[in-house]
Amino acid sequence: MSLSVQVSPLEDAGKGPTALVKLVGRLDTLTAPQGEKEIQPVVDGPARNVIFDLAGLTFISSAGLRVLLGTRKALAARGAQLYLINVQPQIAKVLDIVKALPGINVFKSLKEMDEYLAEMQRRVEEGGS
Amino acid sequence: MPLRSLRSLTPKLIAVVLGGCLTVYLAILVVSARAAREMLVDGAQNEARAVATGVSYRIAGALGVAEGPPRRVAAFVAREPHAERRTLENLLRAMIDSSPGLFGAAAAFEPFAFDPARRTFAPYCYRQGESLGMKDLGEGSYDYFGWDWYRQPRERRRPQWSEPYFDVGGGNVLMMTYSVPILRDDRFVGVATADIALDWLQRFMDERRVEHGGYAFLISSSGRLVTHPDRGLVMSRTFANLAAATGDPSLREAARQMAAGGAAFVRTRDLVTGARAFMDYRPMPLEGWSVAVVLPEKELLADAGRLERRLGLLAVLGAGALALVVVLVARSITRPLVRLAGATREVAAGRLDAELPDVSSRDEVGQLNASFREMQVALQQHVEEVKRQAAASERLSSELRIAREIQVALVPKASELSVERLRWDVFGVLEPAQDVGGDLFDILPRGESELVFAIGDVSGKGIPAALYMAVANTIFKAAARELQHPDQILGRVNRELLAEGGANMFVTMLCGVLDTRSGRGSLSSGGHTFPVLVPRTAPPRLLTECAGTVLGVSEEIAFQRIDLRLDPGDSLLLYTDGVTEAEDPARRFYGEERLLAEIAGEAGGEARDLVEGLLRSVTGFAHGSPPADDIAILALRRPLEPGEPRAIRLRSDLAEIARADEWLQAVCRELDVSAEAGHDLQLALEEVLANVVRHGYGEKAAGEIEVRAWAQGDAFRLEVRDRARRFNLLEQDPPPLDDDVDGREAGGLGVHLVRQLMDRIEYAYEEGENRLVLERRRTA
Numbered sequence: 007m008s009l010s011v012q013v014s015p016l017e018d019a020g021k022g023p024t025a026l027v028k029l030v031g032r033l034d035t036l037t038a039p040q041g042e043k044e045i046q047p048v049v050d051g052p053a054r055n056v057i058f059d060l061a062g063l064t065f066i067s068s069a070g071l072r073v074l075l076g077t078r079k080a081l082a083a084r085g086a087q088l089y090l091i092n093v094q095p096q097i098a099k100v101l102d103i104v105k106a107l108p109g110i111n112v113f114k115s116l117k118e119m120d121e122y123l124a125e126m127q128r129r130v131e132e133g134g135s
Numbered sequence: 136m137p138l139r140s141l142r143s144l145t146p147k148l149i150a151v152v153l154g155g156c157l158t159v160y161l162a163i164l165v166v167s168a169r170a171a172r173e174m175l176v177d178g179a180q181n182e183a184r185a186v187a188t189g190v191s192y193r194i195a196g197a198l199g200v201a202e203g204p205p206r207r208v209a210a211f212v213a214r215e216p217h218a219e220r221r222t223l224e225n226l227l228r229a230m231i232d233s234s235p236g237l238f239g240a241a242a243a244f245e246p247f248a249f250d251p252a253r254r255t256f257a258p259y260c261y262r263q264g265e266s267l268g269m270k271d272l273g274e275g276s277y278d279y280f281g282w283d284w285y286r287q288p289r290e291r292r293r294p295q296w297s298e299p300y301f302d303v304g305g306g307n308v309l310m311m312t313y314s315v316p317i318l319r320d321d322r323f324v325g326v327a328t329a330d331i332a333l334d335w336l337q338r339f340m341d342e343r344r345v346e347h348g349g350y351a352f353l354i355s356s357s358g359r360l361v362t363h364p365d366r367g368l369v370m371s372r373t374f375a376n377l378a379a380a381t382g383d384p385s386l387r388e389a390a391r392q393m394a395a396g397g398a399a400f401v402r403t404r405d406l407v408t409g410a411r412a413f414m415d416y417r418p419m420p421l422e423g424w425s426v427a428v429v430l431p432e433k434e435l436l437a438d439a440g441r442l443e444r445r446l447g448l449l450a451v452l453g454a455g456a457l458a459l460v461v462v463l464v465a466r467s468i469t470r471p472l473v474r475l476a477g478a479t480r481e482v483a484a485g486r487l488d489a490e491l492p493d494v495s496s497r498d499e500v501g502q503l504n505a506s507f508r509e510m511q512v513a514l515q516q517h518v519e520e521v522k523r524q525a526a527a528s529e530r531l532s533s534e535l536r537i538a539r540e541i542q543v544a545l546v547p548k549a550s551e552l553s554v555e556r557l558r559w560d561v562f563g564v565l566e567p568a569q570d571v572g573g574d575l576f577d578i579l580p581r582g583e584s585e586l587v588f589a590i591g592d593v594s595g596k597g598i599p600a601a602l603y604m605a606v607a608n609t610i611f612k613a614a615a616r617e618l619q620h621p622d623q624i625l626g627r628v629n630r631e632l633l634a635e636g637g638a639n640m641f642v643t644m645l646c647g648v649l650d651t652r653s654g655r656g657s658l659s660s661g662g663h664t665f666p667v668l669v670p671r672t673a674p675p676r677l678l679t680e681c682a683g684t685v686l687g688v689s690e691e692i693a694f695q696r697i698d699l700r701l702d703p704g705d706s707l708l709l710y711t712d713g714v715t716e717a718e719d720p721a722r723r724f725y726g727e728e729r730l731l732a733e734i735a736g737e738a739g740g741e742a743r744d745l746v747e748g749l750l751r752s753v754t755g756f757a758h759g760s761p762p763a764d765d766i767a768i769l770a771l772r773r774p775l776e777p778g779e780p781r782a783i784r785l786r787s788d789l790a791e792i793a794r795a796d797e798w799l800q801a802v803c804r805e806l807d808v809s810a811e812a813g814h815d816l817q818l819a820l821e822e823v824l825a826n827v828v829r830h831g832y833g834e835k836a837a838g839e840i841e842v843r844a845w846a847q848g849d850a851f852r853l854e855v856r857d858r859a860r861r862f863n864l865l866e867q868d869p870p871p872l873d874d875d876v877d878g879r880e881a882g883g884l885g886v887h888l889v890r891q892l893m894d895r896i897e898y899a900y901e902e903g904e905n906r907l908v909l910e911r912r913r914t915a
Contacts, residue, residue, distance in 0.1 A: 035789055035792055035821060036790065036792060036793060067818055067821050067825075067885065068825075068885035069885075096811065103888055103891040103892070
């Protein structure tokens with residue numbers, strides 16, 4: 007098993023630059039260095055919202071968790087957000103154990119995330135008026 | 136061959152042949168033209184020289200006539216100092232009278248030399264129409280002492296010709312005077328002269344017309360033109376002046392040379408017209424005079440030009456005729472080629488019976504045509520042959536396809552092989568050869584715990600073999616249900632095959648029956664390759680005692696039965712001779728030794744690994760060439776007891792985690808571990824191994840890790856043993872989870888995961904070994 011990382015920019019009006027990163031395969035001790043390297047351009051990039059689509063991620067170990075958490079931290083440092091969508095149950099279980107979820111926004115799907123963001127936007131506007 | 140290139144052959148030939156010929160011809164033309172010019176110029180030079188010489192002599196002769204009388208007068212006066220005036224005048228008159236060339240004659244004296252009473256005395260007799268006149272030049276104002284004709288002979292004391300001059304008094308005739316000094320006792324007393332009119336000189340010169348429009352002219356000692364076709368120039372201009380006026384350096388040089396008495400034949404310009412001309416000049420026998428002959432170049436070389444034009448015309452006509460010949464020759468070569476090319480295209484387009492041009496010549500074109508005709512015939516035959524073969528091969532390949540379909544349909548699918556109910560690990564493959572060898576295998580569960588299995592190889596190939604195999608298989612299936620022992624089953628198959636009356640076919644077959652609970656059973660062989668017993672902990676061995684006679688040959692055969700026992704983890708490997716008789720490129724057999732060596736490495740492994748490993752080894756041995764015979768391999772492995780530990784040994788290397796992972800997944804399948812539990816165990820094992828490699832041995836160090844797994848009731852236990860430094864996972868502090876995880880000690884997070892995912896963790900350090908046991912329920 008190996009890991010493949012696909013990065014594609016999503017032009018999503020209203021939310022600012024958004025990047026979609028698809029992780030497919032295993033994010034473990036062996037593949038974490040590769041994953042970290044391939045995600046780095048997104049971390050350094052202009053995206054305000056970085057979405058990790060984990061639909062194809064079958065396995066994650068502590069080394070993989072460290073990549074996710076490191077990404078979240080680096081993004082937060084420049085005011086960007088990390089979102090996880092399509093998290094498989096076995097991955098969710100691991101994320102839950104290490105209590106990593108509170109720091110990361112997790113959604114079932116891209117649609118759910120869009121709805122959430124729209125809601126947040128609405129609240130900000132209402133609060134401002 | 137494109138037609139265009141053939142057509143371009145003609146112009147190419149013309150260009151080459153004509154180009155060559157014209158070059159040679161042009162060279163000849165240039166050389167001959169130059170030679171002709173040289174000859175013409177040489178001729179002109181000779182002619183000019185002849186004219187000039189002729190003119191010189193003629194004029195010298197004419198002048199010589201005029202020189203006699205004054206000499207005689209001078210001699211007379213010198214001899215007769217007291218001669219009468221009348222005597223002198225008579226002498227003069229007689230001289231004119233007797234010399235038609237003379238115009239006049241005089242005797243002029245020094246003051247008082249002839250007559251002491253007269254200062255000047257110069258009687259002059261001259262022609263006046265038909266008669267002669269006489270006068271005294273010394274009369275009146277005519278003071279002759281300063282005149283050249285008197286002064287110069289007096290000074291030089293020798294006879295002398297004067298410059299030509301126009302006699303103004305005597306009818307405007309060009310004259311010259313010859314003066315002879317009269318010396319008496321070496322004392323100068325006067326001169327005797329004779330005048331000659333030069334009007335004949337011009338006529339004479341005009342008559343000396345040179346060929347090619349040339350002409351001659353004379354130049355006097357003062358450089359004046361004495362005669363010239365252009366009368367206006369005569370006596371009025373000097374050669375040097377005219378030469379300077381033309382601005383031509385060669386002409387000026389000629390003028391200089393002439394004045395110095397030189398002679399030459401030069402290429403220069405015409406004095407008057409300025410046109411290019413040749414000129415021969417040479418001194419006359421008259422002091423200071425020169426004669427020149429001019430030959431205009433244009434006229435002179437007109438002949439050469441005519442010759443050149445004629446040669447040029449000849450070249451053009453010759454070239455035209457040559458071109459015509461070349462075209463005809465080229466046509467005669469290319470026409471058959473063009474037609475042949477057309478025929479070639481037709482052949483290339485598939486019309487193999489295209490008609491070839493009828494070329495009867497025996498040259499290269501004819502040979503080409505003949506070989507093409509041979510090729511055409513050969514091609515037709517070849518195509519017929521290929522068609523025949525293609526039809527045959529199609530028939531064959533569809534037969535083989537059917538045979539293969541029959542064969543594949545009869546062999547149990549991989550999914551049917553697991554024999555779930557009996558929990559045995561069974562795997563088989565069939566790789567049909569190109570022309571289908573009729574291999575088969577089958578495995579049937581029977582009763583509560585029995586497996587009946589067989590592998591066979593039909594002699595022959597193709598559909599007959601496949602059908603024979605189908606029959607054998609059907610008989611086997613029926614017999615396996617009814618008969619207890621493999622020898623009985625083979626006996627039934629043998630008899631029924633003979634009853635079916637297979638046309639000269641037979642089959643080797645190996646049959647076995649095993650009780651899955653005890654691992655006990657028996658095997659019988661009908662001439663098949665020896666089965667291999669693959670014990671979990673000992674080297675594999677061929678069961679050579681399992682032998683017998685092939686089926687379908689004789690009814691009178693009793694099959695032997697040997698007992699067999701498989702312990703947990705042991706495998707039985709059956710195969711057909713497609714394995715052992717596989718050949719490498721050097722035509723060596725794969726053989727039984729290689730087989731044993733190969734599967735020794737797979738001992739204790741799953742049936743699938745055993746079979747696929749062997750198949751890979753065989754195809755690798757054949758270097759990818761397709762198998763000459765079917766390859767069938769079947770493996771049956773008695774699973775370990777759930778509580779019996781399965782083990783794998785790993786090197787201390789992160790890359791080994793992948794291997795451990797595969798092993799663990801296989802064990803989980805075998806021990807009915809749920810997907811979620813399997814995932815948890817997988818994650819835990821990875822974290823533990825990563826810890827041992829990184830923190831136990833340290834990433835660079837060499838070390839061994841042994842992992843064992845077994846079931847204990849409902850639990851799955853995983854034991855990791857290493858001889859690295861003492862390292863207790865349980866003593867690790869739980870990570871501060873609410874905090875930032877970056878920069879956290881690498882172990883912490885993983886250890887935390889292991890603790891959370893596992894139901895129990897035990898650690899012991901015994902005999903220099905870290906022993907970590909993880910336990911997890913087998914179900915979720």
